[in-house]
Structures are given as C-alpha cells and as structure tokens.
Amino acid sequence: MNKNLELITAPLRKTNPVTVLILGICSALAVTAKLKPALVMGLSVTVVVALSNLVISLLRKGIPAKIRIIVQLIVVAALVILVDQVLKAFVYDVSKQLSVYVGLIITNCIVMGRLEAFAMANKPWESFLDGIGNGLGYALILVVVAFFRELFGSGTLLGFQVIPQGLYDFGYVNNGLMILPPMALIIIGVIMWLQKPEEDKK
Amino acid sequence: MKDRYIFTYIIILVAIVAVLLSAAAMVLQPFQQANINNEKMMNILKAADVQNVDKENVQKLFNEDCVKMLLVNAKGEVVEECTKDFTEFAAFTMNMKDELYKKDNGKDYVLPIIVINNGKENVNVIQLQGAGLWGPIWGYIGMTSNFQNVVGVVFDHKSETPGLGAEITTPGFTEQFKGKTIFSDGEFVSIDVVKGGVANLSADLQKNSVDAISGGTITSNGVNNMIEKVLESYLPYIEKQ
Numbered sequence: 001m002n003k004n005l006e007l008i009t010a011p012l013r014k015t016n017p018v019t020v021l022i023l024g025i026c027s028a029l030a031v032t033a034k035l036k037p038a039l040v041m042g043l044s045v046t047v048v049v050a051l052s053n054l055v056i057s058l059l060r061k062g063i064p065a066k067i068r069i070i071v072q073l074i075v076v077a078a079l080v081i082l083v084d085q086v087l088k089a090f091v092y093d094v095s096k097q098l099s100v101y102v103g104l105i106i107t108n109c110i111v112m113g114r115l116e117a118f119a120m121a122n123k124p125w126e127s128f129l130d131g132i133g134n135g136l137g138y139a140l141i142l143v144v145v146a147f148f149r150e151l152f153g154s155g156t157l158l159g160f161q162v163i164p165q166g167l168y169d170f171g172y173v174n175n176g177l178m179i180l181p182p183m184a185l186i187i188i189g190v191i192m193w194l195q196k197p198e199e200d201k202k
Numbered sequence: 203m204k205d206r207y208i209f210t211y212i213i214i215l216v217a218i219v220a221v222l223l224s225a226a227a228m229v230l231q232p233f234q235q236a237n238i239n240n241e242k243m244m245n246i247l248k249a250a251d252v253q254n255v256d257k258e259n260v261q262k263l264f265n266e267d268c269v270k271m272l273l274v275n276a277k278g279e280v281v282e283e284c285t286k287d288f289t290e291f292a293a294f295t296m297n298m299k300d301e302l303y304k305k306d307n308g309k310d311y312v313l314p315i316i317v318i319n320n321g322k323e324n325v326n327v328i329q330l331q332g333a334g335l336w337g338p339i340w341g342y343i344g345m346t347s348n349f350q351n352v353v354g355v356v357f358d359h360k361s362e363t364p365g366l367g368a369e370i371t372t373p374g375f376t377e378q379f380k381g382k383t384i385f386s387d388g389e390f391v392s393i394d395v396v397k398g399g400v401a402n403l404s405a406d407l408q409k410n411s412v413d414a415i416s417g418g419t420i421t422s423n424g425v426n427n428m429i430e431k432v433l434e435s436y437l438p439y440i441e442k443q
Contacts, residue, residue, distance in 0.1 A: 064204075070212070071212070074216065082226055088237070
C-alpha cells in the first residue's frame with residue numbers, strides 16, 4: 001500500500017518529470033502564460049499518461065519486442081486524439097488556446113518515458129498510479145509557473161483581476177516579459193534551484 | 203512464425219484503434235460543430251454591435267437579429283438570398299479565403315453579406331481573411347446599410363505574438379474602428395492602420411485611420427491589408443447602394 005502511494009507522491013517532488021528529469025519542457029513553456037490552459041493541459045497529460053500506462057501494461061506480455069515503440073506510439077496517439085476531440089466538444093475556448101499543444105502530447109517525452117521505463121515492466125494498477133503521479137508532477141510545475149506568469153504578466157488569476165486597480169493608479173505596470181516564453185524557462189530554473197539543495201540533503 | 207505474429211498483432215491493434223477513433227469522432231462531431239457555429243455567430247453579432255451576447259443566448263439572438271444573408275457576384279449583383287435556416291446557408295458556412303483565391307486566379311467568385319439588425323439599424327457584416335506575422339488572421343467587420351461607416355469589428359488570429367500582435371483582438375484596438383469611414387470624398391480609401399498616432403493626423407485623414415499596435419507592426423499591417431483587400435472586392439456592390 002505504502003509503495004503504491006509513493007508511486008503517486010514521488011513524481012511530485014523527488015522524481016518530478018519536469019524539474020528533475022527535465023522532460024516535457026516544450027509544452028511547459030507554451031501553455032503557461034495563463035492558469036486555465038495550464039490546468040487543462042496538466043489534466044490532459046495526466047489522463048494520457050495514466051491511461052496509456054494502463055493499456056501498455058495490460059498488453060506488455062503480448063507486445064512483440066521488435067515493434068514495441070510503434071505499439072506504444074499508436075496507443076498514445078489514439079488517446080491524445082480522443083482527448084483533443086473531447087476538449088474541442090466540451091471546452092472549446094480552452095482547446096483553442098491549447099491549439100497544437102494537445103496534439104503534441106504525443107511527442108511529450110514524459111509519456112513515452114513512463115511507458116518504456118515503467119509500464120513495460122510493471123502490473124497494470126501500479127502503472128496506472130505511476131501515470132497519475134507523473135501527470136500530476138507535470139501539472140504541478142505547469143500550474144506553479146502559470147500562477148506567477150499570469151499574476152505578474154496580466155495581473156489576473158484564472159481570468160479574474162487580482163491586482164487591485166489602486167496599484168495601477170500608482171503607476172504599477174503588468175510585466176510584458178512574463179507573457180513571453182523565456183520567462184517560463186527562467187521560472188522553471190528558479191523552481192529547480194529551490195528544489196535541488198533540499199533533495200541533496202536527503 | 204514470429205513475423206506473422208508481429209503483422210497480425212499490429213493489424214489488429216490498428217483496426218481496433220481506427221474503429222474506436224471513428225466512433226468517437228462521429229459521436230462528438232455535432233458538439234464540435236455547434237461550438238464552431240456559436241463562436242461564429244458570436245463574432246458576427248459583436249461586429250454588428252449587438253449588446254449583451256453570451257454563450258447561452260447567442261443562438262436565440264442570432265436567429266432573432268439576422269435579417270437576411272446575401273451572396274453577391276463580382277458585378278455586385280445579388281445572386282442568392284436567404285431569410286431562414288441561416289446556419290445552413292453558404293454565406294454563413296463559406297470561407298472568404300477560398301473566394302479571394304478564386305478572385306486572384308480570375309475565376310468566378312461570390313461574396314457573402316450577412317445583414318443583422320442590432321436594434322438601431324441594419325448592419326452589413328462582412329467576413330475578413332488575411333495574413334498576420336506568424337499565421338492567418340481573420341474577423342468580421344460591420345458596416346452601416348449604405349457602407350459609409352464602420353459599426354464594429356472583431357478580429358482573431360491563429361498564432362500572433364501574445365502581448366504584441368495578439369492585441370488586435372482586444373477592445374482597445376477594435377473599439378477604435380467604430381464610426382470610421384472607408385470613403386474619402388467618394389473615393390474608396392479603406393481604413394489605414396497607422397503608426398505615430400492618429401491624433402497627429404489632419405482631421406480629414408483621422409476619419410479613415412486607426413492606431414497600430416506598438417511592437418505589432420506586421421500584424422497591424424496585416425489587418426490594414428486584410429480590410430482593404432476584402433472591402434475592395436465588395437466595391438461593385440457597395441456602389442449600387
């Protein structure tokens with residue numbers, strides 16, 4: 001039981017896919033200018049990693065070793081297309097903001113990484129939990145980055161104004177640099193910098 | 203034997219995935235189309251300056267406020283008119299880009315006009331299609347019934363730079379167009395998106411100009427060219443009004 005719990009909690013910090021394994025950086029830069037797309041993207045990746053881990057783990061004994069990457073890719077692509085279609089049908093405005101990045105989950109290294117490293121060698125339930133954990137670890141970083149970028153870049157959170165008008169009257173200006181992709185890289189760098197010494201201590 | 207297993211395995215897997223995805227696409231397609239139509243209606247109503255449009259009432263408002271839809275040809279003659287089932291009609295579903303392409307290649311083309319009553323007047327809404335810096339930009343422009351003044355505009359884009367070119371969608375940019383005219387002394391001049399401040403221009407030029415976006419020069423130029431190119435094709439029809 002404890003071991004199963006660790007499958008979910010470890011990727012949040014100790015083996016975080018973004019800040020420790022440095023995977024999935026591309027989409028982390030692209031969809032974190034606002035909090036809402038970041039949340040949806042985090043959720044979509046979690047669903048895709050968890051389900052593809054589950055499916056591949058169920059199939060793992062039958063998958064011919066020579067074509068295992070192709071099989072993995074087919075499963076991942078099918079799931080991503082499904083997620084994309086569902087988003088387009090039910091949260092259209094968010095799917096418009098995410099645009100190509102949902103499709104690019106297919107090439108997100110976290111997904112293939114977990115399939116190769118975990119699902120091919122573990123039982124379905126453990127693989128599913130591992131997928132959830134890694135998806136959430138990715139989502140966590142996205143949300144933290146998006147929180148700071150939206151707060152300082154637009155003065156809003158989830159679209160609501162949080163920086164009071166009074167501050168703007170004093171001459172406060174939204175930082176346009178926060179909206180641009182390089183700031184996401186810098187914020188991720190800062191998160192790693194804060195995280196690293198703590199991990200080294202243990 | 204081993205190869206046979208691999209082939210059978212992959213063929214069965216692909217077949218299952220294909221069936222699954224086609225089923226999902228068929229089930230979800232009506233929802234997706236409804237979203238696309240709603241967004242289109244929302245933009246058209248906004249361009250006609252209809253107030254208080256939101257996701258819930260957009261279909262109702264559109265059906266109430268839409269007076270008619272027209273298709274006009276290159277000579278400015280009305281070739282088809284529609285007064286009901288608007289979302290099925292070509293003027294609603296067609297893409298301006300295809301018509302502009304036909305025009306550039308000397309083929310026959312038709313142009314859509316959507317007439318919306320915003321409570322005060324009938325507004326002619328025209329679809330815009332053009333190119334920005336990174337990708338396509340598009341939108342709708344609403345003109346008074348004699349095409350003299352702009353009632354409202356909406357713009358959207360695929361991938362303009364956030365905070366710079368992408369600002370064309372904000373009210374700060376689009377509100378400027380209201381009340382501008384596309385004619386000067388009876389000559390077609392379109393609307394110029396200018397650098398350096400409209401306020402510094404002569405009163406005469408101010409009527410045809412709006413401020414560009416700082417740092418978004420190429421997107422601003424794209425908007426300028428898009429409006430000019432599209433409205434120019436409507437001139438034969440406009441002259442008859």
